[in-house]
Each structure stands twice: as C-alpha cells, then as structure tokens.
Amino acid sequence: MDRPPLMRQLAFLVEADRLKEILRQTPIASGARRENSAEHSWHLALMASVLTSYAAEPVDLLRVLRMLLIHDVIEIDAGDTFAFDQGANATKQEREERAADRLFGMLPPGQDTEFRALWDQIEAGTTPESRYANALDRLQPLLLNAESGGGSWRTHGISRAQVLQRMDPIRTALPELWPGVMAIVDWACGEHHLLD
C-alpha cells in the first residue's frame, strides 16, 4: 500500500476506464444503443458548463464538474441502479458505499478522502453544488428518453406520476427549466411514450 502516489493515481485512472462498460437503462439520443455511465458523466458535465446561469443558487462550477466526473465511478463495483427499480434501490446505498471505499481508496492518502468527500457531497444533496448536479442528473435522461422516442420509459412501462416525482429536484434547483420538463412529460404522454 506504499506505492508512489503517481502509480496509485494511474492505477485508479485505468480502473476508472471500466465505467465505459457499465450500461444505463437510457438510450443515447439516436436510440441506437444504451448509454454507458462514462459518456453519461461527460454529458452531465457538459450540461453543467452550459446551463450554469440557470442554477437557482450560486454554484462553484469547478466543484460541480469534479463531482459529476466521479459521481458514477462507484458503479464499476455496484452496477447502475435503475431509478425506478425499488428492489435494487433498497440495497443501493450499502453496495455503493462499499464501492466508494475500494475505488477512492485506490488514490494516494489525502486525495482519497478529497474524492470521497466529493462523492459523499453529491450523494447527500445538501449543498447548492450537489442540488444543481443532481437536478442535471434527472434532466439528462429525460432529454434522451424524449429524443429517442420513449427510451427506458417505454421499455419499463413508466408512468407520468413516476417521472414527475423523479424530476422534482429540477423544480427547485433549475426553476426556469421546469415548464420545459412539464411540456416534455405532457408530450410524451400524448405520444404514449409514458403511461398517463
């Protein structure tokens, strides 16, 4: 465990590559295939960089980006847990905490706790940065499901009520985007992409 810091950092960065093989339920916008969690993380970070001015509270964008870049790394061990899978969500926290221990523990002393704190912060959702980041993490699959003609909503028979509950953090963290979310949900119900 006393490998040089650089060796530990490179080992972590190579291990992180496995996030490219973790598939989410949501398709990419073209509908051609399911999205993986690495490209999803890129998309969220890009959204954070473009939509900063809509955050309801002032945010430290650097902290938001660093959070979003690592927020799904724990899925390498814990897998992606589908938002609407109640059974899997019951064990999610315990699985993900164990994964965070192992994965962020690969980093050198000091950096391990720094990255773990970023992950704990986005999970807790109690800062302006984590509220903004979490709202983007709800908005992004909404855009992809709408764009791809139903995506994971259709595959899993999801309802308007389920989606509105899932999207609720957007209402307070990105209030100017809420009317657009409602319009997309109404449209998706009309198109039978969502159960009304």
Add this chain to the structure above:
Amino acid sequence: MDRPPLMRQLAFLVEADRLKEILRQTPIASGARRENSAEHSWHLALMASVLTSYAAEPVDLLRVLRMLLIHDVIEIDAGDTFAFDQGANATKQEREERAADRLFGMLPPGQDTEFRALWDQIEAGTTPESRYANALDRLQPLLLNAESGGGSWRTHGISRAQVLQRMDPIRTALPELWPGVMAIVDWACGEHHLLD
C-alpha cells in the same frame, strides 16, 4: 435565429450527444471495443482532476475541464482524425473550423463566442491550461493502448519513433510523468506492440 437562449442551449446539448457515436482508433482498456469521443472526453477530464499537481505550470483547473469537455465536439461534423494519418491531418484544421462554426454557433450569443474561445485556446496550445490539457490527450491513449495490449499501435503498425514524437508534449507539460511514458514505450516495443 432568435429562439430563446434556453432552447438553443438544449438543442446544442442534444446535438452534442452524437459525440457518443464518434469512434476513435484507440480501444477501451479491456480491449473489448473502440472508444468513443464522449467517454474519451470524460476520461481526460477525470485525469485532469486527479493529476493537477503534476502540471509543470500552475493551471486554472476549471478552464482545463471546460476545455476538455468541449474539445472533441467538433468531431460530430469533422470526424475523428487519427493522429498518425498524414492525409487526413492535412485537411483537419479546415474541417474542424467549419464544424466549430456550426456547433458552437448553436449556442446563444455570448456563450457561442465563449465556447469557441475555449476550443480555439486548446487548439492553439499556447496557455498553461491548453498545454496541460493537450499533454493529457496524448497520455490517455498511451495508457489505453498499453493496457489493451497494443490497441491502435498494433492495428496500424505504429513505431517507437512515431509514438515518442506524439508524446513529446508530455515531456514539458507533465515532466514527472515522462519517465513512465518512456518505460511504457520500452515495454511495448519489447512486447512487439510497437515497432522498434
């Protein structure tokens, strides 16, 4: 062209999704498939966040991350140009500038020029941030080619001299990593992943 800013931003973010379908020559670390430019961008941004202390000059990490998140978006129109393809590299700049005009031009006034300036800066490579970002963009495929047992070096019969020339920005921008780069190149030649 006078759509509300938010509509333009969401249209840009949905268009950007197509970067997930642009394939690079380099495989992911497991060797299972080629990497796409969206997950590549995530990996670079994560590396930038982990390796900041090795940058030869002090860098504004927020600027580095914002650059890396958009640096390949132009490939949606211009395609990925393989580093060792001389023919394609002759037309690269013109193709990419046209792509930058169209893609960053989707953003609202003010933000379009801001994002274009970030892209111009990473392309020019004349600031500490762009030198650090470009060095990471060389290091990442080296790690993936080594990890996957040769990757695009083997596919295209690349030589030690070509790789060392390509990696040269690391020597000055990430000097503490240079001995590691040399060790990987020596090892890859020994394994016949690279032509000696």
